[in-house]
Every structure is written in C-alpha cells, then in structure tokens.
Amino acid sequence: MNNELYTPRKHQAEIESNLARFSVLVCHRRFGKTALSINRLIRAAQETKRPDWRGAYIAPLYKQAKTVVWDELKRYCGLGRDDCTVKFHETELRADFENGARIRLFGAENPDSLRGIYLDGVIFDEVAQMPYRVWSEVIRPALSDRKGWGLFIGTPQGKNALYRLWENAKRDPDWFAAMYRASETNIIAADELEAAGREMAPEEYEQEFECSFTAAIRGAYFGNLMGVADKENRVTSVPHDPTLPVHTSWDLGMSDSTSIWFVQSRPGGNYAVIDYYEASGEGLDHYARILDAKGYKYGSHIAPHDIRVRELGTGKSRLEIARGLGIRFDIAPNIPIQDGINAIRSILPACWFDSVKCAPGIESLRHYRRAFNERMNDFTARPVHDWTSHAVDAFRYFAVGFRQPGNAARPLRTINDYDPFGRQHERA
Structure with a gap:
C-alpha cells in the first residue's frame, strides 16, 4: 500500500x-x-x-x-x-x-x-x-x-x-x-x-545545509563559553580533593528528571565540577543513598525554592522529607530565569569540568538554547524546555545560590591561567 x-x-x-x-x-x-x-x-x-x-x-x-x-x-x-x-x-x-x-x-x-x-x-x-x-x-x-x-x-x-x-x-x-x-x-x-x-x-x-558538526548551535546560551572551556583545557580529568567539602546543587523532579551537580570551591575563586548524577521517577530516599555511596564530605546542598511546597499525599514538603533523610538544603533565591542564566555565564569561566563523570551535564550546558519563533523569524526570550533543562536548572541554582562559608559573596575568577590543582595552566 x-x-x-x-x-x-x-x-x-x-x-x-x-x-x-x-x-x-x-x-x-x-x-x-x-x-x-x-x-x-x-x-x-x-x-x-x-x-x-x-x-x-x-x-x-x-x-x-x-x-x-x-x-x-x-x-x-x-x-x-x-x-x-x-x-x-x-x-x-x-x-x-x-x-x-x-x-x-x-x-x-x-x-x-x-x-x-x-x-x-x-x-x-x-x-x-x-x-x-x-x-x-x-x-x-x-x-x-x-x-x-x-x-x-x-x-x-x-x-x-x-x-x-x-x-x-x-x-x-x-x-x-x-x-x-x-x-x-x-x-x-x-x-x-x-x-x-x-x-x-x-x-x-x-x-x-552543509551538515557541519563544528558550527555554533543556533541560539545556544553557553555555546561560546563552553567552547572557551574546551580551548583552555578546562573540560578534562578533575580529581576529587578529599580535604575540601563537596557542594551539591539540585533540580528536583518527580516524573521528570532530578539532576545533581557536585562541585568543590578551589583556591583562586575556581570551581571544580567533579561529578553529576541524573535519574527520574525516584524519591528523595534514592538520592540520599546516591550521596552516601559517593563517599564525599559534603558542604552545602542547594535546592530550588519550590522544595518548600507540601505534597498532597504526605502533607510534608520535600524540604522536610530531605531533612529526615539527613540532607539539609539551602534554598536558592527565586529570581527571573534570565538573571539565573546570566549568573551561569558569570561563573562558567571559573569552572573546570570532569569530562567523564559530568558528561551528560556538560552536554546539556552546550545545547541549552533559546526557542526560535518561526513566525516572527527571531528567538524568543525564554529557553526551550527539553532534555537539557534539568541539568542547566540545577547548575543555575548553584550559580545563584552558592555562598562561601560565612555568607561571603561568591568569588569569581579574574584570570584564565590559574589551575585549581596547583599547576600553572598554559593558555590555549
């Protein structure tokens, strides 16, 4: 037929x-x-x-x-x-x-x-x-x-x-x-x-039209910054430093994916992004077990503001459930999404990513993009909500919510030739 x-x-x-x-x-x-x-x-x-x-x-x-x-x-x-x-x-x-x-x-x-x-x-x-x-x-x-x-x-x-x-x-x-x-x-x-x-x-x-894999991704928010990270060899092997705390930042979903970044603040205002985890359809007890299995010494756990919302089934918020599991969350400020995107842009030059453990999250950062309005032939002000969203949202909560101990302002790296592992880094 x-x-x-x-x-x-x-x-x-x-x-x-x-x-x-x-x-x-x-x-x-x-x-x-x-x-x-x-x-x-x-x-x-x-x-x-x-x-x-x-x-x-x-x-x-x-x-x-x-x-x-x-x-x-x-x-x-x-x-x-x-x-x-x-x-x-x-x-x-x-x-x-x-x-x-x-x-x-x-x-x-x-x-x-x-x-x-x-x-x-x-x-x-x-x-x-x-x-x-x-x-x-x-x-x-x-x-x-x-x-x-x-x-x-x-x-x-x-x-x-x-x-x-x-x-x-x-x-x-x-x-x-x-x-x-x-x-x-x-x-x-x-x-x-x-x-x-x-x-x-x-x-x-x-x-x-010419099937180029190297052309910039249309409307990508962080494509150029991630390209710079590649050129500066900041997407590489990033070992865990057991002397420093590991901070986590979460985007919490139920039927959708939950994403978690694992980050260490290193000398000089750099961030070692050492690990990433994502799953869906799991309760908070699952993620508590994942944290335990990683064996890290944890510092801050950062969650979105809606973690305070009480669930109909239990009458408890996920904030309360997490506390019962031994996870005490700091709440990221509820600010406009564009401000959060700009916050990511401000810290990406200070980030070093483990290329293996963070691979799915890195891929999301590279491809997170603005929606394109075909009728108007222009990009909209808001991002596409797709598979990249959960990882980027979790990273956004880190960018706006992380503070050094003592509530000091988050430092930003001002030079590009500093290696957070104590080595001099040659510019690409």
Whole structure:
C-alpha cells in the first residue's frame, strides 16, 4: 500500500539499498529523511512474519512526534483510502496493522518512560536534540532479545549524541553511515541555497545545509563559553580533593528528571565540577543513598525554592522529607530565569569540568538554547524546555545560590591561567 504513496528519490533509494541493522544518516534540511524513515517502519510492519512485531518512532519531544510525524504516518499508511486496514489510536499515537504489528510514536524528553518495552525496529529523529542515554541505556537493551534494528536521522547541532553515533558508525563495519550535504544532492535548487546563504548566519547555513558538526548551535546560551572551556583545557580529568567539602546543587523532579551537580570551591575563586548524577521517577530516599555511596564530605546542598511546597499525599514538603533523610538544603533565591542564566555565564569561566563523570551535564550546558519563533523569524526570550533543562536548572541554582562559608559573596575568577590543582595552566 505505501509503495503507491511513497516513491523514493535517488538518494533515498541509495540509502534503502545500503541500510544495515544500525544506520546513521546525517542529512541537510528538506532532504526527505522523515518520509524515508516513516516508510521504513511501515514496510517492516507490513512484511514481518511476527504477529507481535513492534516499531517505534522517537522524536525529541512527544509534542513534536504528534505534530510532525503522526499525520505523515497516517497518510503513508493510506488513511482515507478504501484499502486501508490500519487502525489508528489517537490517544496513544499508535498504528495497529492487520497482521498484528504496531508502530507507536514517543518523545525522548522522559527517557525512563520508555523502559520496559521491547522493539523490533526504531527510528530516532533529530538525535542531536536528545541525550545519548536514551539510546545506550533504554532503547538498545529493548532491541536485544529480538535483534531489532535502529535508524538514526538528523541534522547536526554541535558535537552531541548524533555526532557520537556518527563517529561510532564510521568506525564500525557492521553499521552504515552516510552524510548528505545540500551542495551535493541537488535536491534544493542552487538559487534557493544562495538566497538562504544570504539570509542566514554563516554558522546556521553550515549547520542546516552543509551538515557541519563544528558550527555554533543556533541560539545556544553557553555555546561560546563552553567552547572557551574546551580551548583552555578546562573540560578534562578533575580529581576529587578529599580535604575540601563537596557542594551539591539540585533540580528536583518527580516524573521528570532530578539532576545533581557536585562541585568543590578551589583556591583562586575556581570551581571544580567533579561529578553529576541524573535519574527520574525516584524519591528523595534514592538520592540520599546516591550521596552516601559517593563517599564525599559534603558542604552545602542547594535546592530550588519550590522544595518548600507540601505534597498532597504526605502533607510534608520535600524540604522536610530531605531533612529526615539527613540532607539539609539551602534554598536558592527565586529570581527571573534570565538573571539565573546570566549568573551561569558569570561563573562558567571559573569552572573546570570532569569530562567523564559530568558528561551528560556538560552536554546539556552546550545545547541549552533559546526557542526560535518561526513566525516572527527571531528567538524568543525564554529557553526551550527539553532534555537539557534539568541539568542547566540545577547548575543555575548553584550559580545563584552558592555562598562561601560565612555568607561571603561568591568569588569569581579574574584570570584564565590559574589551575585549581596547583599547576600553572598554559593558555590555549
């Protein structure tokens, strides 16, 4: 049925003939990757011999899956045609095929909500906007016993999950990796590309049409500052100093993720960001056990102001529950989010990050960005709420809430060649 509704272009047909069990496609805008991937799922569902075949299409946000993909899935399945036998469930964004196969759409903003499912095939759309752990921790195990396949598609937005998958795929002979730049495919007319090049910032054009992983992330709040941290070798191995207290800063969620940064204040007004932890769907007792397991000597624990809100079920606030678990929180001031973003900007030049233990948090700082209003063709004043938000919010509470013992004002580093580990640091 879908063959009559979908005719692959030259490059799409080339991809379909080369797909491996796991494939990574880095494609320019308007390449047609969504149509390609939807029809890959539909074809697999129609041709399977399994009566319980399950496929998934994962977008960065559930709302995106519903807005961008759901209508396309129904169209390519033949909704409205007399020969369409697929049943669609609007509340679950699920398509049930006559042979028992199912395709369902998901959002990646709450990775743990995907746990416990099994899959025979999965599409990751716009992987650059997702945390890598959605794949490594959640979906990869869901494919194992069924030996399912995965297709990753997207346009670069810096060196994130898509970049990592792309680099891994190029090295692994069992994976298929392909990149399609607008200057090479001839899908978009040359005069249109020239016009886009005049109207877009150079880094935006390179990212969107030429698939550049090194172009700046559009609207990123801290992209340049994190780039400077890379150049100054401040994203590196940062050992824990057992003689100094470890301060924590939290963003507390229930169904959403809870994020915790572990920071030591070092001589000279520097901050050694030594660790990071994130989970979702867990109570405060879980995080108390994590703190104990780390074995650090703790100083301040900083929480957002809404920790004082009492829960309907217990009548207690999380502040009271935490105190019962031995965690005494300081409350970060409730200030406008833009002021908190500026506070992060003020301390980032003083921060050294452990590149391994803090990797998910670092990735969030790099990709936290302003929302773009397509109608107004401009960025809004507020950030996008996505997988980066929890880690950045927790870091923001540290930036506005941490004070040295004695309530002294937070010092800021004024020189760039100081090494908090007692070594002279050469400028990059």
